[in-house]
Amino acid sequence: MTGSVFVSRPHNKCGVTMVKWGKIMTDIEQFTSDTIALLTKLVSFDSVSRNSNLPIIDYIEGYLKDHGAVCARAPSPDGKKSNLLARIGPEVAGGVVFSGHTDVVPIDGQDWASDPFTVIEKDEKLFGRGTSDMKCFIAICMALTPKLVAMALEKPVWFAFSYDEEVGCLGAPHLLDYMVKHVPLPAFAVIGEPTMMQVVTAHKGVVSFETTVHGLEWHSSQPHLGVNAIQISCELIHMLMGIAKELEDGDMRDERFNPPYSTVHVGTIHGGTARNIIPKECKFQWEIRPLPGENYEKLVDRFKKRCAELLAGMKKKFAGAEIINLPMSHMSGVTLQASANANCQTVMRCAQTNREVAVSFGTEAGVFNDHGIPAIICGPGNIEQAHKPNEFIELSQVRAGVEFMLRLTSDPSLFKK
Ligand SMILES: [Zn+2]
Known part of the structure; x- marks a missing residue:
């Protein structure tokens, strides 16, 4: 996987480019290792949907605020759970919202070979509940936060982390209602559900x-x-x-x-x-x-x-x-046509694919779409491993997710005026 990021980038043999190249590779290694550390922490929260997600939200919010993001909560009607919305960059329309859910499915009756809430590494894989679905994506967002804050973005990066996705997308509508009422809307959403970094532009509702x-x-x-x-x-x-x-x-x-x-x-x-x-x-x-x-x-x-x-x-x-x-x-079901949507083309370019995929599982993309934010699903890990005992994410997927997010967040078409 190493070096695949900038395959299409002209890199001649001049010293300057090589220095930059070396720096980028170090970045990828560093962000991947930061992501793994954060993922380990996120998995340690038992955020099965029946439990309150406030402890994990407290942790994520504390981390993001410490690194300079602006945060707001959109709580559940009973106040026992919450969505978290974070912004990096100016509060203006446009930019991208990255979406993930903080809850995970239960482990009841499943035969796990290790503690589901402790990440262990084996055979180039990280095992634990939520590693694929979808705490790795949230960990990548967190790992990139210091870099994004330092980038002086002209359009914002938003993080939208929800509750109760696994029990029917109950949290996301409150989050989107909050966004529509209180903030200028981003141009589109990337839902980081596990797609093996394929770009999913359609699913049924x-x-x-x-x-x-x-x-x-x-x-x-x-x-x-x-x-x-x-x-x-x-x-x-x-x-x-x-x-x-x-x-x-x-x-x-x-x-x-x-x-x-x-x-x-x-x-x-x-x-x-x-x-x-x-x-x-x-x-x-x-x-x-x-x-x-x-x-x-x-x-x-x-x-x-x-x-x-x-x-x-x-x-x-x-x-x-x-x-x-x-x-x-x-x-709702969602569908976007890459041919008709420049942002979708950007996502495909950053995911290094020219294929659009339709999937049979539902995601929060429909909720974003229904609130006027076109959504694309693309994230690390495999849905095949989600919801099962011994859920894992391959280390190569963690890395691919980091590379994708680095490419996307440095794309001038999205973050320059
Ligand atoms: Zn999921």
Whole structure:
């Protein structure tokens, strides 16, 4: 990997260039080793989504402030968690926001060969929960901070570090609301989710709900007197499956995805107490994975309309009947065309690729897009290792991430007026 950074840069044999070259290589080594030290510290915080992320936010904020970044928090409504927004450079429109989430998925029931919250190095890999997804990217942002502060940028670098990404992108909307209200917006966002440094310009969204049907319990010999929550749920699920079939057979296709249409899926269902009791409650969780541009709100509205119709019938028998739709996640799909977006081309150049990739996992990119900040996903590590026991990041990926960020943050097209 060494030397790959400036492969396209003309470097003749003159002494000046060689000195500069040597300096750049030292920089890469130094930033990579700083990143590993910071990553080790970040992994030591048990920031599984069910826990408060305030300890890790305190640490990151303290570090960034100490090195000269300007920080602000956008807390969760209950104040138990927080997003962190940091700025380096002037408070003007433009520049880039680098986004990462501070939470990680649980380790429960997973068979780890080492302590998940202690980074260990083995076979050119760093093992630990969150090494790939996505504390390494945050560590790179932190490692580069002193250099960025010293650069006298004419347009800002922003860091946007969120909470609760892993449980449905719950934190990022508060962060983006804060940004829209309080700061001049950056030109675009780079979401550092693990893509093996490929440039991802499209992914499907994830819009999910838990639907709970409350009916009336009764003896099963008189079904006409109870309100069967399982039966109502089945009608609703049947309807969802009808929508799924329509989408599969419909005209809206995007061949970059597998499958190339929006999907609907029911993942869990729980209800009833015994065979001979009319069930009073049934709960099911379902999702839509919309293609970028799919009008999923219309689909959700159709579902809610059907809920209202069924509920009206239920209430005739039992005034206390309810159907409750609890939103669980809300991520739109995203798509950018590099051919139509100069910033996207810059990111591809800095990632040294000429390929745009579509992925099937959702990210916070949709939230940025929905708030008027076009987003691209590109970061170190492999999504294959994320969420699994013995999660790791290859040292070569740490280095590739550092090189990418060094190239991007020195690109004059982004940070000069
Ligand atoms: Zn992630």
